[in-house]
Amino acid sequence: MKPSKFDHKTIEAKWRDRWEKEKIYQPDLENAKKPFYNLMMFPYPSAEGLHVGNVYAFTGADVYGRFKRMEGNDVFEPIGLDGFGIHSENYALKIGKHPMDQAKISEKNFYRQLHMIGNSFDWSKTLETYDPDYYKWTQWIFVKLFKAGLAEKRKAPVNWCSSCKTVLADEQVISGECERCGSKVETKELEQWFFKITDYAERLLQDLKKIDWSEKVVVAQRNWIGKSEGLVLNFDTDMGSPVEVFTTRPDTFHGVTFIAISPHHPLLNSVKSLSKDALEYVEKSKVIRSTSSGQENQKSKMEEKKVTGVFSGHYAIHPITKKKLPIWIADYVLMDYGTGIVMGVPAHDLRDFAFAKKYRLPIREVIQSSKFKVQSLEEAYEGAGKLINSGEWNGWEMPSELEKVFDWLEEKGFGKRKTNYHLRDWLISRQRYWGVPIPMVYCKKDGWQSVPESDLPVLLPYFKDFKPLGTGVAPLAQDEEFVKTKCPKCGGQADRETDVCDTFLDSSWYFLRYPSVGFDTFIFDEKITRKWLPVTSYIGGAEHSVLHLLYSRFITKVLFDLKFLDFYEPFPKFRAHGLLIKDGGKMSKSKGNVVNPDEYIEKFGADTLRCYLMFLGPFSEGGDFRDSGIEGMHRFLKRVWVLVDNQLDLKSDKEFDPVRSSLAKVPKGTRVSDTSETSNGIEAKELNREMNRAVKEITSDLENLRYNTAIAHIMEYVNEMSKFIRSTSSGQERQKSKLHHKYIKTLLLLLAPFAPFLAEELWEMLQVSKVPKVSKGKRLAPPDTSGTLGTLDTLDTSSVHLHPWPSFDDNELIEENFVIVVQVNGKLRGSITIDRKQLTSDKAVEEKAKVNPKISKYIEGKQIKRVIYVKGKILNFVI
RNA sequence: GGGCAAGUGGCGGAAUGGUAUACGCGGUAGUCUCAAAAACUACUGGUCGCAAGGCCGUGUGGGUUCGACUCCCACUUUGCCCACCA
Numbered sequence A: 001m002k003p004s005k006f007d008h009k010t011i012e013a014k015w016r017d018r019w020e021k022e023k024i025y026q027p028d029l030e031n032a033k034k035p036f037y038n039l040m041m042f043p044y045p046s047a048e049g050l051h052v053g054n055v056y057a058f059t060g061a062d063v064y065g066r067f068k069r070m071e072g073n074d075v076f077e078p079i080g081l082d083g084f085g086i087h088s089e090n091y092a093l094k095i096g097k098h099p100m101d102q103a104k105i106s107e108k109n110f111y112r113q114l115h116m117i118g119n120s121f122d123w124s125k126t127l128e129t130y131d132p133d134y135y136k137w138t139q140w141i142f143v144k145l146f147k148a149g150l151a152e153k154r155k156a157p158v159n160w161c162s163s164c165k166t167v168l169a170d171e172q173v174i175s176g177e178c179e180r181c182g183s184k185v186e187t188k189e190l191e192q193w194f195f196k197i198t199d200y201a202e203r204l205l206q207d208l209k210k211i212d213w214s215e216k217v218v219v220a221q222r223n224w225i226g227k228s229e230g231l232v233l234n235f236d237t238d239m240g241s242p243v244e245v246f247t248t249r250p251d252t253f254h255g256v257t258f259i260a261i262s263p264h265h266p267l268l269n270s271v272k273s274l275s276k277d278a279l280e281y282v283e284k285s286k287v288i289r290s291t292s293s294g295q296e297n298q299k300s301k302m303e304e305k306k307v308t309g310v311f312s313g314h315y316a317i318h319p320i321t322k323k324k325l326p327i328w329i330a331d332y333v334l335m336d337y338g339t340g341i342v343m344g345v346p347a348h349d350l351r352d353f354a355f356a357k358k359y360r361l362p363i364r365e366v367i368q369s370s371k372f373k374v375q376s377l378e379e380a381y382e383g384a385g386k387l388i389n390s391g392e393w394n395g396w397e398m399p400s401e402l403e404k405v406f407d408w409l410e411e412k413g414f415g416k417r418k419t420n421y422h423l424r425d426w427l428i429s430r431q432r433y434w435g436v437p438i439p440m441v442y443c444k445k446d447g448w449q450s451v452p453e454s455d456l457p458v459l460l461p462y463f464k465d466f467k468p469l470g471t472g473v474a475p476l477a478q479d480e481e482f483v484k485t486k487c488p489k490c491g492g493q494a495d496r497e498t499d500v501c502d503t504f505l506d507s508s509w510y511f512l513r514y515p516s517v518g519f520d521t522f523i524f525d526e527k528i529t530r531k532w533l534p535v536t537s538y539i540g541g542a543e544h545s546v547l548h549l550l551y552s553r554f555i556t557k558v559l560f561d562l563k564f565l566d567f568y569e570p571f572p573k574f575r576a577h578g579l580l581i582k583d584g585g586k587m588s589k590s591k592g593n594v595v596n597p598d599e600y601i602e603k604f605g606a607d608t609l610r611c612y613l614m615f616l617g618p619f620s621e622g623g624d625f626r627d628s629g630i631e632g633m634h635r636f637l638k639r640v641w642v643l644v645d646n647q648l649d650l651k652s653d654k655e656f657d658p659v660r661s662s663l664a665k666v667p668k669g670t671r672v673s674d675t676s677e678t679s680n681g682i683e684a685k686e687l688n689r690e691m692n693r694a695v696k697e698i699t700s701d702l703e704n705l706r707y708n709t710a711i712a713h714i715m716e717y718v719n720e721m722s723k724f725i726r727s728t729s730s731g732q733e734r735q736k737s738k739l740h741h742k743y744i745k746t747l748l749l750l751l752a753p754f755a756p757f758l759a760e761e762l763w764e765m766l767q768v769s770k771v772p773k774v775s776k777g778k779r780l781a782p783p784d785t786s787g788t789l790g791t792l793d794t795l796d797t798s799s800v801h802l803h804p805w806p807s808f809d810d811n812e813l814i815e816e817n818f819v820i821v822v823q824v825n826g827k828l829r830g831s832i833t834i835d836r837k838q839l840t841s842d843k844a845v846e847e848k849a850k851v852n853p854k855i856s857k858y859i860e861g862k863q864i865k866r867v868i869y870v871k872g873k874i875l876n877f878v879i
Numbered sequence B: 001g002g003g004c005a006a007g008u009g010g011c012g013g014a015a016u017g018g019u020a021u022a023c024g025c026g027g028u029a030g031u032c033u034c035a036a037a038a039a040c041u042a043c044u045g046g047u048c049g050c051a052a053g054g055c056c057g058u059g060u061g062g063g064u065u066c067g068a069c070u071c072c073c074a075c076u077u078u079g080c081c082c083a084c085c086a
Helices: A008-022 A052-070 A086-095 A099-116 A132-147 A197-210 A215-225 A250-255 A276-287 A295-299 A350-358 A402-411 A510-516 A526-532 A548-561 A597-604 A606-615 A627-649 A658-663 A675-703 A707-728 A741-751 A756-770 A842-851 A853-859
Strands: A035-040 A074-076 A151-161 A166-168 A185-195 A228-237 A243-247 A258-261 A309-317 A324-330 A341-344 A415-420 A440-443 A447-450 A484-486 A493-496 A537-541 A573-577 A579-582 A622-625 A817-824 A827-835 A866-870 A874-878
Touching: A008 A099, A008 A606, A008 A756, A035 A052, A035 A510, A035 A526, A052 A074, A052 A537, A052 A573, A052 A579, A052 A597, A052 A606, A052 A622, A052 A675, A086 A099, A099 A597, A132 A151, A132 A447, A132 A510, A132 A548, A166 A185, A197 A215, A197 A548, A215 A548, A215 A573, A228 A250, A228 A402, A243 A250, A243 A258, A243 A341, A250 A402, A258 A309, A258 A350, A276 A309, A276 A324, A341 A350, A402 A415, A510 A526, A510 A548, A597 A606, A597 A627, A606 A627, A606 A707, A606 A756, A627 A707, A627 A741, A627 A756, A675 A707, A675 A741, A707 A741, A741 A756, A817 A842, A817 A853, A827 A842, A827 A853, A842 A853, A842 A866, A842 A874, A853 A874
Parallel strands: A035 A074, A035 A537, A258 A324, A537 A573, A579 A622, A817 A874
Antiparallel strands: A151 A166, A151 A185, A228 A243, A228 A309, A228 A415, A258 A341, A309 A324, A440 A447, A440 A493, A484 A493, A817 A827, A866 A874
């Protein structure tokens, strides 16, 4: 037989086709015995196509899914497109197409690419968020929230991006800039739809303890929710009403030297006697957020920051000392956190310090510090210490006795305990076109009414003037046909809401829909949902820590409370993967270093790309994409091909399982003198050990997503096999020895999650070579739920991907000889080899080490104080 | 300013208290070839030495331990996330 060529293109095309025909990745959703919902974050098909970063993420998730399938689970791995939203709309605008037309083009391209990467997707259950069959239920969720009192339209200062011409959720503003375009975000007073996610703040925080997520994501989410416990303190003023401040540091109460109010505070509207300067200042602040000034901000220290303020002309009274405290209006005070008013303690707060320094306000120290920086106006002291200048609190140790201060103030009636959260309500409306229409109707008589559920979906019309207006009104407002409707309550003339939903609402529930795709009488099929949800394993990027992952948890909890779901966490297990970078930097369109997977799949094949990406580094850390390495991976797969292919050519009479032949009792008199076979047998025992070791290591690596080391172990196993073949082959005619087929089968099984095409092709070739002219037509058995698809010793004709994962035997890992490292005073000095069969005692090991010439020269004539022996590992003489 | 992660060969990385640098890339030499490519084989942390072998070596300084890349303390650098959160 002529050696065949590793032709990745033909092989991959063949199996893509076959797998789909045989439906091997479509579990029977109704009858599956061991449902395993393997989910990855679906992509937004905005631009030129699939990003290699997507391939990285999807491959990592798929490797895990394939492994779990081989472990006997009914793995469901769906894929879809998060196609609504500003991403997609901006791209359509850029290339001059209508978003609805462009969506179809992108969809085709994305699905083509997603077919190429070798994932075991169930292609019968795809979904797109812009499909009316899908967004009907997005609207349904909106209606349910509205009816539950969790959605409301209210006027509030909101984040406005003048470039994207829409409002943004708090989570989409990064350091005062638009997450999408980087423009400076302004504050505008607008009437907007909000979801009251803050009602769920405590549960969202507490339930983090009940889920198994990557630690950094839990931390990020906890910080974002930002719980802080403090006191609300009252100060009497000469403004007609007292003011309330929120503080987590009541211990610095005696250090208060001024009060600062946010310029956005409504209280200022009712105060009559504000100075002209103050009034002007308040007006000016209404227009723009005069705060963060971009990158400049990051470098400058607090002191140099451009905080501004103005004296209001009014005073507050310190409740204990009765001193007059000037009330300032200052832009460093945020309206939407705490009470919008703070007590100024310049000695012990960086921001108060900067403000006091700028406007020459008094600084009063109340915590003793060893440094003199406060007095010398260098910086505030925020550290620990004893209280001073604090009346009866003098000498209290902070922060250990902070609770005493809380109690004291509460008992005396100066304040009340209060818990604050950083989390704000979810601003859901967008003044754009390409999104889910908010299913609400405004009637002059009846106010806001939700669209009756039977009238859903409210279809997004194919509207030509879809460009954002920038006036705070969505483009759909121009479409009279869309706007004019009847009030669901009174039947009178009414107007539809023309804003659309934030894209993150689309993605906050898609995992609930996948198993029920095609089910059109309800948001999901209850029976199927009970069986398949919550999601068994979720893998995705950490960049969604406070966006998608938080919103999904919120929506799930709401649906749980409304009794639609019987679980309240959507993703009990989530793992974040790292970021794939290119030549040391982030991949981005502006840098022009975005890698398109197509060319690599074309040149090397999906198997090579998959293995290469997974080998780069730990999956949770990400990796650096460099062209040089991918060649090496291709070389490795070719070596696997050649190794297996050569084996197929060999005559079976050369075949032997040396382990068996060495273990089996050889009848006396028959070829006992054949030393070569005996020595082969010994070596094969080592190969057998290597195989067991590889299975053991790779199994645990896969479970922990350590794909880089799993691949390294496969390589080591292949190296061992090559070495063995070389050492047992007869040289002259280059006749290779044939291995027992379990070695090859195990290799293919281990390789299958990483290189699914190659493994499948070689698997088939192996079967065909064993079973001449039989069972050609019926190769791929339908998924066998009995779980006994064959063992390593029997023939089986089904897909390698449906074959049980190989097991290992710890007994096979024991070596006959083991090496003990000998140290003197912890320094490596030599090693001794012990035969396990000799049942050496600890003392004997020690004696053997002592007489070893390499070691004896270090201990000769010295007194040995101590001997440390770690069984089978190390021996240390302390002299 | 806060939080998190990480500093190991020429490079990506492995080793989580016990032989540091597995596996791969790159490099050097060789086999094959008219030649090249591919493939295969050997070597590849630094340094001294003809060699045997020695010494040094996981960001820096200290500590714990018979023994530290690994644990503790301090410092430092880099990356990521957040940031006027009172």
